[in-house]
Amino acid sequence: MSTSKLYKGSLSTIILQLLSKEDKMYGYEITQRVKELTKGELKITEGALYPALHKLEADGFLDVEMKKVDNRLRKYYKLTQKGTTETASKIEELEQFIETMQVMLFPKTKHA
Amino acid sequence: MKKVNKLQIERLYEFTSQHYVEYYDIQTELVDHLANGIEQTWEQFPEMNFEKALKSEFKRFGVFGFMEVVEKRMKFATTRYYKLIGKETLQFLKAGKAVFSILVLSLMFFVLLQLQNGLDILMSIILLELFLLIIFLTIKKRKYEKKLRQKDKKRLLLEEVIETAGHSASVLPLIISFFNLIEYSDLNFHENIYFQLVLAVICAVQLLLVYITYFHIPKAKEEILQKAYPEFELV
Numbered sequence: 001m002s003t004s005k006l007y008k009g010s011l012s013t014i015i016l017q018l019l020s021k022e023d024k025m026y027g028y029e030i031t032q033r034v035k036e037l038t039k040g041e042l043k044i045t046e047g048a049l050y051p052a053l054h055k056l057e058a059d060g061f062l063d064v065e066m067k068k069v070d071n072r073l074r075k076y077y078k079l080t081q082k083g084t085t086e087t088a089s090k091i092e093e094l095e096q097f098i099e100t101m102q103v104m105l106f107p108k109t110k111h112a
Numbered sequence: 113m114k115k116v117n118k119l120q121i122e123r124l125y126e127f128t129s130q131h132y133v134e135y136y137d138i139q140t141e142l143v144d145h146l147a148n149g150i151e152q153t154w155e156q157f158p159e160m161n162f163e164k165a166l167k168s169e170f171k172r173f174g175v176f177g178f179m180e181v182v183e184k185r186m187k188f189a190t191t192r193y194y195k196l197i198g199k200e201t202l203q204f205l206k207a208g209k210a211v212f213s214i215l216v217l218s219l220m221f222f223v224l225l226q227l228q229n230g231l232d233i234l235m236s237i238i239l240l241e242l243f244l245l246i247i248f249l250t251i252k253k254r255k256y257e258k259k260l261r262q263k264d265k266k267r268l269l270l271e272e273v274i275e276t277a278g279h280s281a282s283v284l285p286l287i288i289s290f291f292n293l294i295e296y297s298d299l300n301f302h303e304n305i306y307f308q309l310v311l312a313v314i315c316a317v318q319l320l321l322v323y324i325t326y327f328h329i330p331k332a333k334e335e336i337l338q339k340a341y342p343e344f345e346l347v
Contacts, residue, residue, distance in 0.1 A: 027141065028148035046145065047174045051184035058188035066341070071118050074144045 007042060011052045013094050014044075016061065016079070016087040024065060024078035027053060053077055061086050114154040116147040120162055127166060133178050136266035137341060138185055142178060146170070185269065193273045196336070200324050210320065217316035218309075225308040234315065241319075245326065249277065252330075270340050274333050277325050 007014075018033060019025060025033070030053075031044050056062045061083035065076045079087065116124070124143040133139050149169035153160060170177065204210040224230050256275045259265055329336070 026144065028145050032152075045174060046172050047176065047180050050141065050145075050181045054181075054185050054188045058191050069144075070115050070147075072116075072121050072144050072147055073140050075141045 008048075010094060011044065011048060012056060013087075013090040015049075015052055015056060016083060016090055019062070019077060019079045020084065020087045024076040026074050026076050030077075056083070113151060114158055116150055116162075120150075121147065123162070124166070127170075128178065131170075131177050133182055134267055135182075135185075135269040135272070137268050137270070138178075138182060142181070189269045189273050190278050192270070193278045196329065197321070197325055200329060201321065204320065204324065204328075214313070214316045214320060217319060218312045221312035221315045222308060225312060234311075238315065241322070245322065248326065252276075268337065268341060271333065271337055274330055274336065277330075 128139040150165040
């Protein structure tokens with residue numbers, strides 16, 4: 001399993017992408033879904049998750065909804081219209097990054 | 113699945129408070145997270161003691177515990193508050209009355225600056241304004257702290273930011289430094305007519321910002337909080 005710093009800059013993108021696939025999710029659910037999808041390879045720490053969620057909320061990319069569940073209040077996050085646009089932009093940026101790194105790490109050798 | 117009961121939920125709120133999370137809105141989110149983690153642990157180890165499961169779940173937050181979550185949340189709440197001021201200011205400016213008021217005030221300040229000791233008089237007016245604001249904010253803060261000591265009063269982060277105007281009182285004395293700079297500068301640029309115009313407009317606009325920050329937004333506080341915290345049944 002990995003908590004590599006390489007994933008650090010992608011946390012917002014991961015959260016936005018997950019929320020684009022679901023109507024709404026709460027914090028704990030997000031950590032479990034990431035763990036499940038990556039088969040334990042990627043674990044989002046609680047100390048990283050909530051600041052990332054709160055920043056996305058402050059930037060207007062996420063809306064919140066509170067619901068009473070099992071003796072307590074639960075805060076759900078969902079994408080706003082602005083968040084949907086930002087998700088597409090972030091994914092494109094990450095795809096470009098992966099492509100560039102592929103070229104750097106595995107350059108095609110020139111034949112004489 | 114074994115669930116966390118009401119008493120244990122109260123214990124979780126107490127736990128977050130003991131670990132320096134003072135705001136009910138942040139506590140609520142952390143309580144739900146801890147409860148989920150404990151319930152997950154009970155799926156594997158149903159006989160585990162609640163306190164032991166809680167300690168194990170809290171460890172996942174790292175050596176700094178909840179501190180980073182709280183600090184970042186406070187920073188974002190302040191950003192949200194300043195965005196709110198910006199939004200309200202634009203709304204005011206879109207309304208013709210506000211623009212007219214700024215124009216009239218700017219003209220008054222400009223005329224004042226034409227008098228022999230005009231700059232000194234303007235500085236005195238601004239100083240008096242700042243002094244009264246600081247007293248007003250101090251009284252307001254005391255009233256809010258008294259309210260917090262009431263039983264069942266929940267401390268909400270955004271409410272505190274609004275009540276203390278984003279802790280802007282500490283910045284107000286900087287405005288005095290600006291005027292001192294003009295007063296004691298050897299350049300005498302305060303005698304320049306364009307500078308006087310700009311200064312008059314700045315003084316008028318700052319009065320609008322003071323009104324929005326310290327009077328208009330606090331008046332609309334309940335509406336703002338209802339929107340931000342719809343499930344907390346604010347009165």
